[in-house]
Amino acid sequence: MTTHYLYATILTGEAVAANNRGDNIGNTTTLQKVFHQDDLHTSVSAEAIRFAFRYRFQLQGIPVNRSYDGEKLHYQDEKRAGWNPSHPNSVLIDDDLMGFMDAAAAQAEQEAEADQADSELSGAATEATPPKAPRKAKARGVTTKRTSPLAVGRAVSLRPYRGEISFNCVSGVKEKGRLSLYAAEMHTTEYQYSIGLNLNDVVNKKHIADLIDALVDPPPVAGNHSRFAYDFSPQSIVLRVTSAHSSRIQNCFEHDENSRAYTVRGLIRRVRSHDITASELIVGGELAETPEGEVLKSLGVLTFPGVAAAANEARARIANLDPMFAVVANGRSS
Amino acid sequence: MITLRIEVPYASFRKSYARAFAETYPLPTPATVYGMLLSLVGERFRARHQGVRLAFAFSGKYEDDRPRQSPFPKIAMTVRKLSRYKYGVPAKQSKLGNTLDYIETLCDLEFLCWVDSQSETNNPPNLETRITTALTQPESVTRYGVLSLGLSDDAVNDVRLVAGVNYGCWHWLRPHPAGSLELPIWVDHVGSAGTRWQRYDLETEPSQFPLEPSEQHWTLIMPPN
Numbered sequence: 001m002t003t004h005y006l007y008a009t010i011l012t013g014e015a016v017a018a019n020n021r022g023d024n025i026g027n028t029t030t031l032q033k034v035f036h037q038d039d040l041h042t043s044v045s046a047e048a049i050r051f052a053f054r055y056r057f058q059l060q061g062i063p064v065n066r067s068y069d070g071e072k073l074h075y076q077d078e079k080r081a082g083w084n085p086s087h088p089n090s091v092l093i094d095d096d097l098m099g100f101m102d103a104a105a106a107q108a109e110q111e112a113e114a115d116q117a118d119s120e121l122s123g124a125a126t127e128a129t130p131p132k133a134p135r136k137a138k139a140r141g142v143t144t145k146r147t148s149p150l151a152v153g154r155a156v157s158l159r160p161y162r163g164e165i166s167f168n169c170v171s172g173v174k175e176k177g178r179l180s181l182y183a184a185e186m187h188t189t190e191y192q193y194s195i196g197l198n199l200n201d202v203v204n205k206k207h208i209a210d211l212i213d214a215l216v217d218p219p220p221v222a223g224n225h226s227r228f229a230y231d232f233s234p235q236s237i238v239l240r241v242t243s244a245h246s247s248r249i250q251n252c253f254e255h256d257e258n259s260r261a262y263t264v265r266g267l268i269r270r271v272r273s274h275d276i277t278a279s280e281l282i283v284g285g286e287l288a289e290t291p292e293g294e295v296l297k298s299l300g301v302l303t304f305p306g307v308a309a310a311a312n313e314a315r316a317r318i319a320n321l322d323p324m325f326a327v328v329a330n331g332r333s334s
Numbered sequence: 335m336i337t338l339r340i341e342v343p344y345a346s347f348r349k350s351y352a353r354a355f356a357e358t359y360p361l362p363t364p365a366t367v368y369g370m371l372l373s374l375v376g377e378r379f380r381a382r383h384q385g386v387r388l389a390f391a392f393s394g395k396y397e398d399d400r401p402r403q404s405p406f407p408k409i410a411m412t413v414r415k416l417s418r419y420k421y422g423v424p425a426k427q428s429k430l431g432n433t434l435d436y437i438e439t440l441c442d443l444e445f446l447c448w449v450d451s452q453s454e455t456n457n458p459p460n461l462e463t464r465i466t467t468a469l470t471q472p473e474s475v476t477r478y479g480v481l482s483l484g485l486s487d488d489a490v491n492d493v494r495l496v497a498g499v500n501y502g503c504w505h506w507l508r509p510h511p512a513g514s515l516e517l518p519i520w521v522d523h524v525g526s527a528g529t530r531w532q533r534y535d536l537e538t539e540p541s542q543f544p545l546e547p548s549e550q551h552w553t554l555i556m557p558p559n
Contacts, residue, residue: 002473003376005480023413034344034410035441037396038403045414046487073431099486151480151489154344196480196489243473245374245481250491251343266397275494 004199004321006208006239006314007247008215011158011192011262011287013235018166018186019044019221028183031161036251039160042187044221046152049193052221052232053152053214054094062210065092065100078102080144088204096203097211099148149201150211155193155221155232158255158262164188190235190262194250199318199325208328209315216311236287237307238267241317242280249276264292271299282317284310335450335547336462337499340367341397341492342443345484350518350529353421356437360406361507361536363517364388364553366484367447374493375464376477383461385454386555389547393444394503394540405505405536407440443483446496446504448547453554469495499545506537506551520557528558 019042020029031042051068058064065076076092077083080100084090164187170180195215202208221232238249252267264287270276278300287293288303297303304310319329347359347366367388372380392405415432418424422433451460459467468475481490513533522528532553 001476003475003477021413032412034412034439035408037398037400037442038408043410043412045412047414147479148486149479151482151487153487153489156343194489198477198479200476201478245468245472245475245477246490246493248492250489275492 001200002243003245004241004243004318004325005245005247006197006199006212006241006318007194007249008240008314009192009194009238009247009249009252010215010234011236011253011285012155012190012230012232014158014188014190015230016186016188017042017044017157017191017230018184019048019230020184021045021048027181028165029185031185031187033161034154034156036156036160041159042157042161042185042189044155044191044193046154046193048221049152049155049218049232050098050150052219053211054098056214056217056219057093057210059219060210062093064094066094080146083146085203091203093204093207093210095146096207097148097150097197099146099150101146102144147201149198151196153194153250155191156251157187157189157191158253159187159189160255161185161187161189190253191232192251192253194247196247199321205325205327208318208325209330212311212315212328216307234285234307236283236285237310238264238287239282239284239310239314240276240280241282241314241321242277244280249281264296268292268295268299271296271301282310282313284308284313335448335452336466337496338447338449338465339492339494339496340443340445340447340483340490342483342488342490344439344441345443345488346437346439347484348437350521350526350531354416354435356416356421356435358409358438358440359517360409360440360515361390361392361517362440362443362445362483363519364390364532364555365518365521368555370481370483370490371447371449371461371465373477373479374481375461375468376475377464381557382456383451383454384456384556385451386461387450387453387552388555389448389450389551389553390507391446391504391541391545392507392536393446394505396442397444401503405538405540407443410439410441411436412439413437446499446545448551450547450552466495469493500543503540504545505539506541506547508535508537508551509533509553510535519553519555522558530558 023030033040034043055068058067067074166184166186168182174180218232238252240249248270252264253262256263271278281301283296283301283303284307288305293303315328318325347363349357349359394402394405413434414437416435417432418427449462451462454460482488483490509532511533513535515534516531517534518529519532520530
C-alpha cells in the first residue's frame with residue numbers, strides 16, 4: 001500500500017524572540033543555540049512546538065489524553081490502557097498524532113515485540129533466520145508504545161545570532177543581599193521549522209485536518225514567548241503532499257546577508273532539477289508574492305497569497321489521495 | 335553496489351555509555367544508518383539484511399559549496415526533557431516524570447553511504463534492490479512514521495541515489511584497529527551484551543576522484559552469534 005506523507009516548512013514573521021527556557025549562565029538567561037553552517041542560530045525545541053500543538057487541541061475542546069491546567073500536566077489515561085486503534089473515534093488526538101511510550105512497560109515487552117516482528121517477516125526471510133527462542137504469546141490488550149506518525153523538527157532562527165541582550169531588574173519585592181539584576185538573551189528574527197506526517201499511520205484521519213489547522217494557527221510556543229507574544233504562525237508556508245520518503249523541503253528558507261531578507265534558492269534549484277515534483281508543492285503566504293515565489297509558480301508550483309488557502313489546498317489534495325482520507329477535506333470547524 | 339547521498343539537518347546519536355548528559359557520537363554510527371535504511375524500505379526485522387556491507391564518506395563542504403571547518407559536523411548543546419527510566423534514576427520516573435538535561439546535537443550532516451549486498455545471507459530481495467525500489471518507485475513501499483536518523487524528530491531531509499561521485503569534497507570513514515573513533519555497528523537494546531563496536535578514522539584529507547570504496551572502507555553489518 002502506498003505510503004502518503006504531508007511535509008511542511010513554516011517561516012514565521014520577524015519579531016523579538018526570547019525563548020529562554022530557564023537555562024542560565026550566571027545571571028544571564030540564555031537562548032538555546034545550534035549551528036547552521038558556520039553561524040550560530042538560536043533555536044526553539046521540537047518539544048515546545050509539540051506542546052503547543054497539543055495545547056491548541058485542548059483549547060479547541062478536542063479530547064486529549066494529556067492536558068495542561070497552567071501549572072501541571074494531567075493524563076486521562078497515562079498507561080494508554082484504553083488505546084484501541086480498531087475504533088478510530090475513540091482514539092485521542094495527541095496519542096494518535098504524537099505517539100507515546102511507557103519505557104518501563106516497554107522494557108517488559110521487548111521479547112514479545114521481537115516475536116511479533118518475526119511474524120511480520122516474509123516467508124523466505126523467516127526460513128533463512130528462524131527465531132532462536134520459542135515464541136511467547138504477545139501480551140494482549142496492552143500497548144505501551146506507539147511510534148509517532150508526526151515528526152517535528154526544531155525551529156531554527158533564520159538570522160544568525162549576533163549577541164542581542166537585554167538588561168533587567170526583577171519586579172516585586174527586593175530582598176537584601178539577593179541579586180535583582182539580570183540579563184536576558186533575545187533575538188530579533190524569523191524562525192523556520194519543518195514537520196513530516198505519515199498520513200497512513202494516523203488512525204483517525206480527521207486528526208490530519210486538525211493538525212493542518214494547528215500549523216496555520218498555532219498558539220504561543222513556549223518560554224518567555226508568553227510574555228513577549230512572539231507570533232509563531234506562518235508568514236509563509238511550503239507544503240508537500242507526496243509518497244516520497246524524504247521531504248527535500250526541510251528548512252528551505254535561507255537568510256540572505258545582502259538583502260537582509262530570505263531566499264529559497266535551494267528550493268528553486270531542487271524544483272528546477274526535478275528532485276522535487278513541482279505539482280506536489282504548495283506555497284502560501286508572503287513567499288508567493290516575492291520574485292522567487294513567481295519563479296516557483298512559473299515552474300509549476302501552486303502558490304497562494306494566503307497561508308489558509310494553501311492549507312485548504314493541502315487538505316483537498318490529501319482527501320483526493322484515497323477514499324479513506326475523504327474526511328480531511330473539511331476542517332473541524334466545517 | 336549503490337551509492338546514496340544523505341542529508342540530515344540535525345541529529346543526535348547518544349553514546350552507548352552516556353548517562354544523564356546525552357553526549358553524541360561525533361558521526362552517525364553504522365548501526366544507526368543501517369536502521370534508517372531498514373526503515374526506508376519498511377523493514378521491521380533487524381537481521382533481515384545481515385551481511386550487508388556499508389561504506390561512508392563525509393562532506394567537507396556545505397550545500398552552497400563553502401568549505402567546512404572540519405569534516406566532523408559541528409556539535410551544539412541544548413536542553414531537552416529526557417526519561418529518567420534508562421539514564422537517570424528509574425524509581426523517580428513514575429513519580430516525577432521526565433527531567434531536563436543537556437543533549438548534544440550534530441548540525442548539518444551530509445554524507446555518502448555505499449551499500450553492497452553481495453554478502454547478504456538471507457533470501458532476496460536484498461537491501462540494495464529494496465532501497466532502489468523505495469527511491470525510484472516510492473509508491474510501492476509501505477513504511478511507518480517519518481524517515482529519521484537517530485531520534486524520531488530528526489527527520490532525514492534527503493536520501494537519493496547518486497551515480498559516480500566526481501564532484502564535491504569527501505572524507506572517507508576508514509575502519510582501523512587503532513582509529514580514534516569507536517562507533518557501534520550493532521546495538522543490543524536489551525542489555526548490551528550483544529552490542530558490537532568498531533574503531534574508525536575519519537580521513538583528514540579529502541579523497542581523490544573517482545570516489546569508490548576499496549576493501550578497507552567496508553563495514554560488515556552482522557548480528558553477534
